[in-house]
Amino acid sequence: GFAKVDLSRQRRNGYPEVIYGAGKTAEQIIGIIGSLKQHAENILCTRVSPVKFALIQQVEPTAQYHEMAQCVVLTVKAIPQTTTTIAVVTAGTSDMAVAEEAALTAEVYGNRVNRIYDVGVAGIHRLFEHLDEIRQAQVVIVVAGMEGALASVVGGLINRPLIAVPTSIGYGTNFGGLTALMTMLNSCASGITVVNIDNGFGAGYAASMMNHLNSGEKN
Amino acid sequence: GFAKVDLSRQRRNGYPEVIYGAGKTAEQIIGIIGSLKQHAENILCTRVSPVKFALIQQVEPTAQYHEMAQCVVLTVKAIPQTTTTIAVVTAGTSDMAVAEEAALTAEVYGNRVNRIYDVGVAGIHRLFEHLDEIRQAQVVIVVAGMEGALASVVGGLINRPLIAVPTSIGYGTNFGGLTALMTMLNSCASGITVVNIDNGFGAGYAASMMNHLNSGEKN
Amino acid sequence: GFAKVDLSRQRRNGYPEVIYGAGKTAEQIIGIIGSLKQHAENILCTRVSPVKFALIQQVEPTAQYHEMAQCVVLTVKAIPQTTTTIAVVTAGTSDMAVAEEAALTAEVYGNRVNRIYDVGVAGIHRLFEHLDEIRQAQVVIVVAGMEGALASVVGGLINRPLIAVPTSIGYGTNFGGLTALMTMLNSCASGITVVNIDNGFGAGYAASMMNHLNSGEKN
Amino acid sequence: GFAKVDLSRQRRNGYPEVIYGAGKTAEQIIGIIGSLKQHAENILCTRVSPVKFALIQQVEPTAQYHEMAQCVVLTVKAIPQTTTTIAVVTAGTSDMAVAEEAALTAEVYGNRVNRIYDVGVAGIHRLFEHLDEIRQAQVVIVVAGMEGALASVVGGLINRPLIAVPTSIGYGTNFGGLTALMTMLNSCASGITVVNIDNGFGAGYAASMMNHLNSGEKN
Amino acid sequence: GFAKVDLSRQRRNGYPEVIYGAGKTAEQIIGIIGSLKQHAENILCTRVSPVKFALIQQVEPTAQYHEMAQCVVLTVKAIPQTTTTIAVVTAGTSDMAVAEEAALTAEVYGNRVNRIYDVGVAGIHRLFEHLDEIRQAQVVIVVAGMEGALASVVGGLINRPLIAVPTSIGYGTNFGGLTALMTMLNSCASGITVVNIDNGFGAGYAASMMNHLNSGEKN
Amino acid sequence: GFAKVDLSRQRRNGYPEVIYGAGKTAEQIIGIIGSLKQHAENILCTRVSPVKFALIQQVEPTAQYHEMAQCVVLTVKAIPQTTTTIAVVTAGTSDMAVAEEAALTAEVYGNRVNRIYDVGVAGIHRLFEHLDEIRQAQVVIVVAGMEGALASVVGGLINRPLIAVPTSIGYGTNFGGLTALMTMLNSCASGITVVNIDNGFGAGYAASMMNHLNSGEKN
């Protein structure tokens, strides 16, 4: 009907269109899943509440729900996994929802993911304990709210692409994540690139494209 | 004296420290070049005006000046070049200064660069004429001011990492580049990551790290 | 009582006053409809929730409700329809509520409307498939949230007036539609004019005035 | 060389590309005029200072300079003039530079223009003295700085398309024109559309497209 | 206990302290009324919801509630009324809640008030019908949301103090009243002073001080 | 020619139009003075630099220049002076330019003015030494930059109208006077009204209207 699902994207872009669940009813999501299933291999739907998922599951019983990431995944056939990893690092435990959206997106596109959570700069020794692991990753995603300083610190310690994701965690002059975003855009560590506030999906997607460059495989 | 040049960065990061020339006197820049020359291989100094360069050149006669990019380069030994390319795309002719900072940075770090300038969405057929070239690049940098829509359009047409650089070109509600930045952060095309306004250096540096992932060479 | 309904507007402006339903109770709306009915031909009331409409319908059984547009229409006598059309184009499916407010407003004032929805720049081939249709319109309304780039792309491809409507769809640095608004105001495509965020009514009203210029009829 | 002048625009859009002179050197402008002259009929270059014009005139002696509008015009052949007019109305005398950019743009594209300046709401009787003239126009452009209230007042008195142009005239919380822009976007008078701060060119261009709708001529 | 009610204000300022009810429980308000009653003559409590008032009324049965103004008044003894009036003018019907807070405050302090509502600039003839009345007032309060242009228009037509009150009525770039506030601060009509968004109380209080200047009575 | 000087304002408003000199050339100012002199009694021109005044004085030798206020005054006939005073109070010495614009405006319109400068809250005993004087004024203007706290303190100590003028004095988060403006709009002291940043003229004009209320004279 109304929605013009972008089926040619898989051909153009290598990935089927991902469904952005926020602001769509369960019925709309079920309809789009129906269209995509005829063509796409695997389906990812982000920003789906548990309540909406319960309705979706009645129609799509094989759909899997990842609660912390608020994502629905429908795997039709297995996809080859990369040998290199993407590290997903968070400053605090409150940043984990956004981090999981990023990690899951990366996994859905066939990437090996290493989660390293709650290592923010207020207790920087926690970061140093995991530095070797972080340095082994091909691409690093840093997820941080409040002042977002973790991105600069990690960026100064590695020589791989770093994608910074500001989160809306904080209060007062945090301004819904704007402070962390500005911190990351102004980082004095070189080579950091940034996505929108709370945009775990975008970070996971971009990291996957970078990680596939390495393997020589067409991503 | 005062400046603690980060000589270990080359070892940690794979690149020597780059000198950010804005707000430094010619004397300070000459001093830092002096320290770096004893250790580093090649030197890059950004945001140097022609007047400052004239003073630097008297002390460093082999230094080369790239006027549009406002950069100084001192090449000590040749570096191996990548086989894959980075495409640098601009919306208008006024975005070329920032684009050149990005392109030159990438070249200094050994990347092959393809410049595709003045193909903004106001006359979108110009972009389509260069689409094949852009699709052949390993990483694409899109530099745009005003409303910055070019990043979204290119992002919807490729399946490689795209780094968007907002520029301060425009007037009124352009707010010194903020509008283009916000456009790029909110892009509906997936996989776009963003750097600070006018930060050609950061985009070139990040693109180089991504481009070296591909070659299997330790960047 | 309190409200000074602007009955002379129809004489001055060619249109009766439209009721802005947001922040008015059903009782207040019913009262204003009562006053207008004695004078005006057709009545349009925007921003009316289904719950409020249920109460209005009890008193005004001939009133029609357009759910997606959240508008109530009372047609007293048929109005002549234009031969030329207004195209209403949206970037995504989430922009449809605002688009319908625009389309319905235009129809109430006697304009032929062509709806072309979900053709945003992330999959730009969808837009090109509808380009001929868009070019046949006398006036084009482009409704887009997130980064709002669609307005610039369409604006570069047509030579008719284009009214851009930013929507509040998006999150993070979208700032409730401000990013799309700024994008549209800074568009590098010439001849685009802009209305307030989510102001479908204003766009439909302005488009109608432009479309009636063409017909030679006094609008 | 570098600039990809959009020669097909005249065919696609009905108008040749206009040169935006701000941030271009006289040499660059002369180069672009050279390219355009081989194809276009008439040439308009905006945002040109008197100093730059002096240099341009040495190469292009038939070029004419409009000082208040800061525009250069090269007329190659006469264009047919519309029978209907565009009214350009300003609040104060300080808004005249922006108004002239709008008026001249409209004239270059063949429109009859009626200038009505310095009739702001602080002395509203001045506006009423010119109301008949304003009502005779097919399209009205209102140019106002400070609080921009004139657009709302005129909008409430006419039934034709009104394009509002906020100017950066004012101080303090005027914020470089932002206050006037916001006033115009939130106008309680229906059918007002808005362009960027100080964008006289955009208003003149859009008004021309609207005015040509009326005449039945292909604009 | 905790609250240090400013009992000396009546002596210093001529008025007893007014209770700002927002964010206070009914119990806290009852407590403060209790303290004030022992000293003050008349009591005014603003920003009280109907639910809170029901609780207050059980303890203070002579308290009167003004629903549109959301205010509670306890009159202990009659106060002399001014011979001159304060006019309270609104742009729309939605601005009436704020206007009533202003009008009631002025009345509590002994001022004669003339309410003139729903005369906004979209239908400016409505304003002109009441101009004589407005000109007879000693002080004029103009209450307007959306773009707030009414303050400028009235300011250009009178020669008395005008207090402008921006309201949070509107949507999109209205920014919760900020646009109307900025409009009023930048008004091109001289002699307008402004209070905080939705601050009807402040406007009524200031107007009362001005109106008492006239009578020669010590306010 | 171009400028429609509002000659009827004196009749409508009691005051001739004041010339806002910023952004006008000396020639334009001389022209407007010429028109006004035929009708008005006394002329005030604000925001005139010493350089511009030198040119004006050649044509208008009786014009007087007030350097700190940056104002030109041409007195044609003496005007009656009020018996009551307006107090102009500043926080620092840097606020004196704005304060002088206010004081001079008030004097030109026949008000007795009492200047009390440099009594900001950092050394609050200086304010208390002048409290009696301030309390004797009919209207008080408080001029303050930086954080603007002086307005709240004075407002809590008097029972007369207080007009607060934020100045752009300060740095960093002062944001060109925005912080002082916001402080004044949010003042917890009742009855304060506010004008635009650095708008000494507006404050002096409004104060004069209030001060004339008292005298029973038609201001």
Next chain:
Amino acid sequence: GFAKVDLSRQRRNGYPEVIYGAGKTAEQIIGIIGSLKQHAENILCTRVSPVKFALIQQVEPTAQYHEMAQCVVLTVKAIPQTTTTIAVVTAGTSDMAVAEEAALTAEVYGNRVNRIYDVGVAGIHRLFEHLDEIRQAQVVIVVAGMEGALASVVGGLINRPLIAVPTSIGYGTNFGGLTALMTMLNSCASGITVVNIDNGFGAGYAASMMNHLNSGEKN
């Protein structure tokens, strides 16, 4: 599991990590308390609602709840108290919740605290009545919303460190505390330092570090 509690902080910092309860479930808080209890002496958990506390209390019956401060405290062993005091001063009664968070934090870390509430500048005599007490404190915390002027006034009267805490109390241009924050950062009284909006905890913690400097005890 997930959370990397910073147990070494007590050793590094002198204090155990404090639990920030906002956005954590009761279960998560109970889990973290469990880990900390094995090591830390006393536990403080901020931003805990009464509902969450009821659940915590079932598992930790010795936990004490401070309702106004919204804090939970578990005292394991008594800590030595300072001889010098920290004064906590508020402008209004609505600022008391933030003030209590500050006061309680200071007490948990062994500081003597003197609470002086509701002494804002609208009735400045209330402040002067408590000036001696305030001057006896070693460190002063000033908590204020609306325009935040109290910090400047107190700062001009003492010669001890003053920590200013802006609160989100207010409406309209208060912008959720931003106005008070800006006021405090721009204070013309020297030596004031500022924490985030509503950050009572941060103020109490910093004040404790300052107060312990005095005693010579290692804090």
Next chain:
Amino acid sequence: GFAKVDLSRQRRNGYPEVIYGAGKTAEQIIGIIGSLKQHAENILCTRVSPVKFALIQQVEPTAQYHEMAQCVVLTVKAIPQTTTTIAVVTAGTSDMAVAEEAALTAEVYGNRVNRIYDVGVAGIHRLFEHLDEIRQAQVVIVVAGMEGALASVVGGLINRPLIAVPTSIGYGTNFGGLTALMTMLNSCASGITVVNIDNGFGAGYAASMMNHLNSGEKN
């Protein structure tokens, strides 16, 4: 004349008033120095350009100029020095001007100062090399521009009061220091307090008050 120098401040506050030189002429500064010299012991004047100092020096030949700090000092008698130190730490070399204003202010008030410059997080090993020194200080001032992350990192490693000073160093979304300010206010490290952008003076003054608490000396 005009300026009411706050001579009692030394008695009230322990320090003579400091002269804020920005926006004052050399003549005004000389005048204020003259007044202060009759009473104060030592004089500090901040924000004085070399050009202004040259004029001051002609009248006050014993005045000393600190070029990097842009400060003038007149020492009348020696003041006792603290045994404990204040550490002043900067992220980059460009932050040194602000750092010197802070360090000099602290020294003028008798504090021992330890400067540790250019140890920003992009090369964090530089910070760790100086950690012992930093930990020995009684109070730490961290001066940083760009993203300001250094304050959070240092704050997580010490247990003394830390005053963070954001600087205006940077470009694009740095917004003249606002990003660094917001980073510091939102720091996840406890106990950090913040001063205005570039306010080295305020930081030095506050640090001195804290450092004197320790010594038991009346500061």
